[in-house]
Amino acid sequence: MLNIKSLKASIDGKPILKGINLNIKPGEMHAIMGLNGSGKSTLANIITGRDCYDVSDGDVIYKGDSLLEKSPETRALEGIFMSFQYPVVIPGVNLTYFLKAALNAHRKHRGEEELDAMRFLKFIREKIKQVEIDEKYLKRAVNEGFSGGEKKRNEILQMITLEPSLSILDETDSGLDIDALKIVANGVNQYRNKDNSFLVITHYQRLLNYLKPDFVHVLIDGVIVKSGDMTLAHKLEEKGYGWLES
Amino acid sequence: MSLSHFQAEFEKMMNRDYFSSSIHPMRNEAFSKFNECGFPTQKWEDWQFTNLTSLQKDTFRISELKDGPTQKIDLSPFHIDNVANIVIYNGHFQKDISHFPSGINLMSGLDYLESKEWKYNNTYDSPFDLLNTAFMDSGMSVVIDENMTINTPIHMVFISNSNEPLMVNPRVHIDVGDSSSATFIEHHVGVSSSFFENGSIFINLEQNAQLNHIRIQSNSTKTISMANIQAEQSLDSKYTFFQYADGGQLGRLNMVTRLNGEGADCNLNGLALSKNNQHLDHHIITDHRVPHCTSSQNFKSILQDKSTGVFCGRTIVREQAQKTDSKQSNKNLLLSKNALMNSNPQLEIYADDVKCSHGSTTGELDHEALFYLRSRGIDMMEAKNLLTRGFANEIMNAIRHNCTRSFIDTKFKHWLGDEV
Ligand SMILES: Nc1ncnc2c1ncn2[C@@H]1O[C@H](COP(=O)(O)OP(=O)(O)O)[C@@H](O)[C@H]1O
Ligand SMILES: [Mg+2]
Numbered sequence: 001m002l003n004i005k006s007l008k009a010s011i012d013g014k015p016i017l018k019g020i021n022l023n024i025k026p027g028e029m030h031a032i033m034g035l036n037g038s039g040k041s042t043l044a045n046i047i048t049g050r051d052c053y054d055v056s057d058g059d060v061i062y063k064g065d066s067l068l069e070k071s072p073e074t075r076a077l078e079g080i081f082m083s084f085q086y087p088v089v090i091p092g093v094n095l096t097y098f099l100k101a102a103l104n105a106h107r108k109h110r111g112e113e114e115l116d117a118m119r120f121l122k123f124i125r126e127k128i129k130q131v132e133i134d135e136k137y138l139k140r141a142v143n144e145g146f147s148g149g150e151k152k153r154n155e156i157l158q159m160i161t162l163e164p165s166l167s168i169l170d171e172t173d174s175g176l177d178i179d180a181l182k183i184v185a186n187g188v189n190q191y192r193n194k195d196n197s198f199l200v201i202t203h204y205q206r207l208l209n210y211l212k213p214d215f216v217h218v219l220i221d222g223v224i225v226k227s228g229d230m231t232l233a234h235k236l237e238e239k240g241y242g243w244l245e246s
Numbered sequence: 247m248s249l250s251h252f253q254a255e256f257e258k259m260m261n262r263d264y265f266s267s268s269i270h271p272m273r274n275e276a277f278s279k280f281n282e283c284g285f286p287t288q289k290w291e292d293w294q295f296t297n298l299t300s301l302q303k304d305t306f307r308i309s310e311l312k313d314g315p316t317q318k319i320d321l322s323p324f325h326i327d328n329v330a331n332i333v334i335y336n337g338h339f340q341k342d343i344s345h346f347p348s349g350i351n352l353m354s355g356l357d358y359l360e361s362k363e364w365k366y367n368n369t370y371d372s373p374f375d376l377l378n379t380a381f382m383d384s385g386m387s388v389v390i391d392e393n394m395t396i397n398t399p400i401h402m403v404f405i406s407n408s409n410e411p412l413m414v415n416p417r418v419h420i421d422v423g424d425s426s427s428a429t430f431i432e433h434h435v436g437v438s439s440s441f442f443e444n445g446s447i448f449i450n451l452e453q454n455a456q457l458n459h460i461r462i463q464s465n466s467t468k469t470i471s472m473a474n475i476q477a478e479q480s481l482d483s484k485y486t487f488f489q490y491a492d493g494g495q496l497g498r499l500n501m502v503t504r505l506n507g508e509g510a511d512c513n514l515n516g517l518a519l520s521k522n523n524q525h526l527d528h529h530i531i532t533d534h535r536v537p538h539c540t541s542s543q544n545f546k547s548i549l550q551d552k553s554t555g556v557f558c559g560r561t562i563v564r565e566q567a568q569k570t571d572s573k574q575s576n577k578n579l580l581l582s583k584n585a586l587m588n589s590n591p592q593l594e595i596y597a598d599d600v601k602c603s604h605g606s607t608t609g610e611l612d613h614e615a616l617f618y619l620r621s622r623g624i625d626m627m628e629a630k631n632l633l634t635r636g637f638a639n640e641i642m643n644a645i646r647h648n649c650t651r652s653f654i655d656t657k658f659k660h661w662l663g664d665e666v
Contacts, residue, residue, distance in 0.1 A: 048621050076623035088618040092636030101632065102622035109623070141636070158622060 001026050001197045002047070002166055007058035009046055016042045018222035019058070024166070029198040031208055033236055034219035040201045041085055043219075044170045047199075048082045049075050062166070077109040081164035083155035085171045085201075090142035095154075098142050099124060099161055106162050124161070131157045131187050149180035156187040167191075168199045173207035185210035205233040218244055249281060252377075255308050255413070259381055269356055272364045276371075276379035283373050295556045295588045296527045300496060301470055306413035306442045309337040309383065313408060319343060321403070324435055327649040329401035336406055337384035337414035347398035350428070351389040355417035358387035366419070366448055367478065370502055374472045378415045378446035385416030385445065388430065392423035392452070399429035399458075399647055406436030406443065406469065413442040420449045420457065422483075427456035429647055434465050434493065441469040448476050451483035453507065458486050458646045462654065465493035467524065474500045481507030488645050489516040490654045491526050492661050498527040505532070505539040505567075515644035516545040519661050520553035520585075527556040534567040534597075542573040546641050548634060549578065549585035556588045561604070565596040574604035579611065579637050581630075631662050 002024040009017040016039045024030050034040050046053055047060055049072035060067045067075055090098065103123075104114040115123060128135060131153045143151050152172050159167050172184055188198070188211060200213060208216070208230065216232040217224045218241070225244050226232065256277050260270060285301060286293040313336040321331065321343065330347045333340040339354070346352045359366065368375070384404075390396060404416060422428055434443065443465065451457055457477075465471050471494040477485055491497050503512050518526040532541045547555040557576040578587040589606040611633050619629035638658060645651040 050617055071626070072617060072620040073623050073625045073629075076621055082621055084618065084621075088612075088614045090615050090618070090633065090636055092639035093632055098619070098622075098632070101624055101628065102619075105623040105625070105628075162622065 001028075001063065002199075003061040005059050005061065007043075007046070007055065007060060009042060009053045009055045011042070011053050016053070016222050017046070020222070020224060022217065022224065024197045024199060026165075026197055027194040028215065029192070029200060029211060029213040030215045030217065031200045031202060031211075031213040031233065032217050032219050033202060033233065035203075035241055038219045039222045040219055041170055044082055044168045044199070044201060047075075047168060048072060048080060073105070076162070076164075077106060079165035080168070081159050081162055081166065082168040083152070083159060083170060083172045085174070087143050087151040087155055089144050091144060093142050095140055095142050096121070096124065096138045099158065102158065103161055127157060127161055130160060130190065132183050133157055148175040149177065152176060152184060153180065153187075156184050160187060160191050165195065166197045166199070168201070170201045171203070172200075173202050173204065181207060182210070205237045208233050220244060249284065251305050255306075256380060259308055259383070266356060266360070268360060269364065272359070273380050276376045279371075280373055280376035280380060283376070286373060292529055292558065295554075296496070296498060296525065298496075301442065304411035304440045304442075306411045306440070308381065309412050309414050311338070313412060314338045315340070319405065324403050324433055326401055326431065326433075326653045329399045329431060329649070332386055332400060332402045334384050334386075334402065334404050334416065336408060336412060337416070339384065339386065346400060347396050349390065349394045349396050350400065351391075353387050353389070355382050355385050355387050355419065358389070358419045367476075370476060372474060372500055374444055374500065375446050375474050378417055378444050378474065381413070381415040381444075382417035382446075383415055385418040387417075387419040388428070389419075389421045390423050390426045390428055392426055394423065394426040396426070396428040399431050399650070401431045401433060404432065404434045404443070404445075406438040406441045406465065408438045408441065411440035411442070412438065413444070416443070416445040418445070418447045420447065422449075422451050422455035422457050424452045425454040426452075427458075429458040429460070431460045431462070431647070431650055433462045434471065436466045436469060438466050439468050441466060443469060444472040444474075446474040449478065449485070451477065451479045451485055453481045454483060455480070456484040459488070460645060460647065460650055461487070461489040463489065463491040463493050463497055464657065465497070467493065467495055467522070469494045471497040472500070473498065475502070477503040477512070479503065479505050479507060479510040479512060482509040483507065484511045486513045486644070486646055487515065489518070490657070491516065492519040492657065494524065494526065496525045496527075498529070500529050502531045502533065503541075505534050505541065506536060508536050508538045510536075510539045512539070512541040513644070514541075514543045514545075515641055517638055517641050517658075518545070518547040518555060519658070520547070520555055521550045522553060523551070524553045525555070526553075528558065529556075530559045532561045532572065534561070534563045534570045534572065536566065537568045537570070539567065540571045542575075543591075544573070544575045544641060544644065546576070546638065547578045547587060548581060548638065549587060550581045552582070552584045554586045554588075557606075558588075558590045558592070559604075560592045560594060561602065563593070563595040563597050563600050563602065568597050568599045570597060570600040570602065572600070572602045574602075576606040577637070578608040579634065580608065581611070581634065634662060635659075
């Protein structure tokens with residue numbers, strides 16, 4: 001599904017990623033843990049196509065092709081999705097309109113008929129139940145006046161609406177209370193199957209306890225210093241990161 | 247256009263036999279005052295960002311009877327549902343295709359002024375108001391008695407269509423009586439190759455009267471469009487104004503509203519869209535003269551290419567105008583690196599117990615938001631349009647007539663190049 005090969009990237013001349021290797025197969029869930037500033041969001045952003053980074057070395061191969069020259073929208077249409085660490089407020093753009101535009105872009109790409117307003121509303125009403133978002137939010141501007149937890153649930157709503165093959169969750173658990181965390185985890189677990197892959201970025205094992213990823217990696221200062229399974233997450237929770245640093 | 251050319255045109259105007267000569271003293275007085283001050287130059291404080299030399303390039307002539315329509319006028323491009331059309335073509339009233347709602351008295355500007363014995367409140371006349379008084383040749387005035395609710399909006403359509411440089415000076419007086427309400431839509435359109443439209447509108451709202459005023463400025467891009475609007479508000483009256491401007495080579499709105507009676511409420515809004523080398527300018531003065539009034543100024547501009555814009559909003563709160571509540575906001579979106587906006591919201595407060603706010607922002611589309619939309623599969627063009635529409639949406643809600651709002655919304659999408 002996704003193969004990252006010795007990826008090096010910098011921003012404004014400052015090296016952030018210093019040679020990342022990561023291979024995610026269909027159906028797998030990988031978790032990346034690491035302290036603030038270690039480069040987790042940078043990695044997620046480079047996969048999804050934010051253009052403020054310089055990639056000096058390496059490649060990101062997705063479904064057999066390099067991603068690096070593709071536009072963010074092409075990547076999205078080919079099945080890559082990121083739940084943003086900090087979802088953006090879009091004043092004046094109604095959430096329903098936005099979701100419909102995004103879904104129809106995907107449907108068009110897949111050669112499916114676009115949904116009209118009525119059929120879309122029926123479709124989205126089912127989806128919002130899964131993430132327990134009240135219907136009144138559909139009429140608001142995207143993320144405007146949403147609490148932290150509502151913004152994150154809205155990200156998961158977009159994930160289950162667009163049905164990506166690779167979902168990157170960038171600290172989707174941060175700032176969530178236990179109820180919201182369960183809603184998010186349930187949304188993700190329901191969407192999991194043998195074809196869909198996940199890259200879950202987090203500080204804490206809390207979310208991982210619900211998701212039970214297949215692999216856990218530790219990112220320190222732009223390098224994956226250790227990989228393992230859930231026992232690695234438990235160990236980090238217990239001992240912190242100090243023992244890993246050289 | 248030199249002043250001597252205006253002199254010649256003025257003499258032509260005075261010799262027109264189909265205008266009553268009883269207006270001559272008024273025209274003469276205005277024209278001599280205009281000659282004293284002349285056209286504003288960029289040395290004038292209120293005109294420093296707007297260059298009027300294009301007014302002097304063409305020798306505009308007044309519109310003659312022969313400039314009237316040569317065939318049936320197709321109103322379909324300007325059609326708004328559920329309104330009464332009053333059509334003026336190159337300065338000539340088109341009686342046969344005009345209708346007006348019952349309950350209003352419709353008359354020419356001349357008849358109106360005659361009924362007022364050639365008097366109106368001219369204390370604040372600008373050079374363009376003076377020019378308008380000297381040359382007024384079209385427009386219709388509306389008088390609404392007390393306790394009337396006029397449900398059907400009055401839709402005054404000003405069409406310009408000429409291959410020669412024409413100048414038209416529409417004049418509109420709107421008097422809304424005690425506890426009456428109405429909606430007035432002025433709609434400026436045209437295909438002229440060179441046109442100077444200098445319109446003056448005088449509004450008077452009696453106690454508890456309401457006027458919902460919408461202005462659509464979609465003149466040809468070869469038009470110089472001057473809009474001079476003055477409104478006087480009495481006790482508990484309510485005035486709402488919305489301008490949608492996407493036309494004109496040079497468009498300027500000179501607006502003065504005066505809150506003269508307690509409890510008056512004045513909401514002024516605008517959306518200006520410019521492309522190529524269009525220049526759209528707003529000079530808005532809200533004058534709080536008595537206590538307990540509320541007002542807002544909320545203007546947005548979206549600029550493409552090398553176009554330029556000006557917002558100069560001034561809210562004056564006089565010493566006696568305690569408990570004033572006023573907001574002022576100007577937000578501008580630059581869609582091109584070459585576009586330029588001058589924004590200058592000003593508060594002039596002489597009272598101490600007031601609630602006033604103002605703010606101004608000018609910037610490009612938000613990069614984060616653009617990336618967010620694109621990361622959901624929405625292509626660059628659509629993402630930009632979605633954000634641009636989002637920027638405008640908030641202000642569209644200030645259009646207080648549904649059919650006109652959807653008409654303007656469609657125009658806006660066309661402007662953006664969206665499929666509609
Ligand atoms: N847009 C940016 N401009 C400058 N520095 C940045 C930018 N984004 C990230 N960085 C820097 O890159 C490093 C990694 O950041 P990030 O990838 O956000 O880390 P994490 O997500 O692991 O907290 C940090 O030192 C951060 O300051
Ligand atoms: Mg981060």
